[in-house]
Amino acid sequence: MVESGQTTGEGNNVRVLHTADWHIGQTLNGWSRDHEHRAFLDALHDLVLAEHVDALLVSGDIFDGINPSGEAQRLLFGTIARLLRAKPALQIILTAGNHDPAQRLEAPEAVLNELGVHVLGTLRRDGNGVDMARHLIPLRDGDGVVRAHVLAIPFLRQADFPGLQLGAEGGSEPAVVAAARSLHADMVQAAVALAGGLPILAMGHLTCAGGLESEGAERRILIGGDHAVPPDLFPADLCYVALGHLHRPQSLEQGRVRYSGSPFPLSASEIAYDHGVTLVDLAGGWVPRHIPLPRPVAMHRIPPKGSAPLDAVVTALAALALPHDTPRDAQPFVYLSLTADRPATTIAAAIDTLMEQTAARLAGLTIARSEAPTPDTPPPSLAETAPEDLFVTAFQAAHGIAPTAQHLAAFRDALSEV
Numbered sequence: 515m516v517e518s519g520q521t522t523g524e525g526n527n528v529r530v531l532h533t534a535d536w537h538i539g540q541t542l543n544g545w546s547r548d549h550e551h552r553a554f555l556d557a558l559h560d561l562v563l564a565e566h567v568d569a570l571l572v573s574g575d576i577f578d579g580i581n582p583s584g585e586a587q588r589l590l591f592g593t594i595a596r597l598l599r600a601k602p603a604l605q606i607i608l609t610a611g612n613h614d615p616a617q618r619l620e621a622p623e624a625v626l627n628e629l630g631v632h633v634l635g636t637l638r639r640d641g642n643g644v645d646m647a648r649h650l651i652p653l654r655d656g657d658g659v660v661r662a663h664v665l666a667i668p669f670l671r672q673a674d675f676p677g678l679q680l681g682a683e684g685g686s687e688p689a690v691v692a693a694a695r696s697l698h699a700d701m702v703q704a705a706v707a708l709a710g711g712l713p714i715l716a717m718g719h720l721t722c723a724g725g726l727e728s729e730g731a732e733r734r735i736l737i738g739g740d741h742a743v744p745p746d747l748f749p750a751d752l753c754y755v756a757l758g759h760l761h762r763p764q765s766l767e768q769g770r771v772r773y774s775g776s777p778f779p780l781s782a783s784e785i786a787y788d789h790g791v792t793l794v795d796l797a798g799g800w801v802p803r804h805i806p807l808p809r810p811v812a813m814h815r816i817p818p819k820g821s822a823p824l825d826a827v828v829t830a831l832a833a834l835a836l837p838h839d840t841p842r843d844a845q846p847f848v849y850l851s852l853t854a855d856r857p858a859t860t861i862a863a864a865i866d867t868l869m870e871q872t873a874a875r876l877a878g879l880t881i882a883r884s885e886a887p888t889p890d891t892p893p894p895s896l897a898e899t900a901p902e903d904l905f906v907t908a909f910q911a912a913h914g915i916a917p918t919a920q921h922l923a924a925f926r927d928a929l930s931e932v
């Protein structure tokens with residue numbers, strides 16, 4: 515086993531830092547998370563140097579949305595520049611996730627390649643199949659000797675499966691899963707033929723069956739469908755598979771297939787996760803080592819489960835004893851869930867006043883009906899339900915009022931980006 519902090523610069527070993535799901539540019543209830551992203555990227559920079567990392571792999575969802583702001587892009591490129599300044603030999607591989615602007619992410623590819631940085635937004639093919647000269651990247655040790663290869667696979671879209679008939683069944687698994695299995699088998703076979711017996715790692719961004727999903731934060735995805743793939747989709751020739759998409763750090767197949775998880779919680783359902791990054795290396799037999807990261811700002815749900823009356827929420831918030839001199843962008847996030855023991859508008863107004871006097875930022879407010887109405891008809895099947903109807907129902911249940919035209923417009927915007 516490799517001990518933490520062991521020097522690997524003298525060669526023989528190649529150490530990889532696997533991370534994913536940064537979601538740069540994310541906002542919570544309108545609040546920017548830039549402060550947290552900056553703190554994480556500072557910590558990442560220090561960790562790369564302290565742990566003598568040879569290669570940094572980011573397995574998708576680098577940005578939170580398909581239209582990242584100039585500020586979000588500056589943060590990414592500034593971080594890359596700072597890492598390379600501190601460690602010119604560092605190899606960096608970024609692959610797109612379902613949230614990323616795939617084309618835009620790889621637009622600066624030619625310039626970045628000159629610096630040893632690889633960005634893969636889309637799967638590219640040549641006459642013989644997937645372009646392995648682009649997707650199979652050699653990993654060098656501290657002496658510049660190639661010790662392994664990375665098969666870098668971005669989030670796969672329908673165009674990556676020519677001829678696939680979505681929904682066509684017949685085999686033992688859905689057509690899309692079978693197509694993904696065959697594509698991965700072909701890519702790994704081509705990689706093995708080129709790797710000269712050296713270890714091969716892969717990167718990917720999808721849902722693996724058996725993985726633990728966050729409630730609501732990630733959707734089951736494979737080319738936009740709601741499929742999960744079995745982890746044996748990754749052939750045993752791969753010594754390590756660095757995945758993104760699920761935000762809870764977790765291992766499948768005894769750690770051969772792993773989600774590093776996101777660096778900090780992106781929603782209330784992730785508050786209890788042990789967020790961090792993963793280190794693997796050749797000398798350690800590619801056994802993943804989880805490195806927990808400090809949380810740049812705290813996130814609370816009040817109450818921790820269910821809902822509570824206003825008085826109890828006020829007391830719980832006061833009990834946090836939040837220092838009043840904390841700058842706005844470093845203040846904790848709170849999700850509040852209140853019992854609807856008075857009109858929702860009265861509760862919302864009381865919370866507005868409360869939050870003005872509290873050194874915390876409201877990430878979400880739920881006003882739950884004290885008694886859930888008993889449905890006299892079974893809920894309609896998803897296939898017969900329009901997303902907007904579900905939204906209206908959920909909004910009404912959560913807030914006790916119907917969504918306004920503005921809410922509906924925001925929902926339609928979000929829907930068009932999915």
Ligand SMILES: [Mn+2]
Nearest residue numbers: 535575611759
């Ligand atoms: Mn994600």
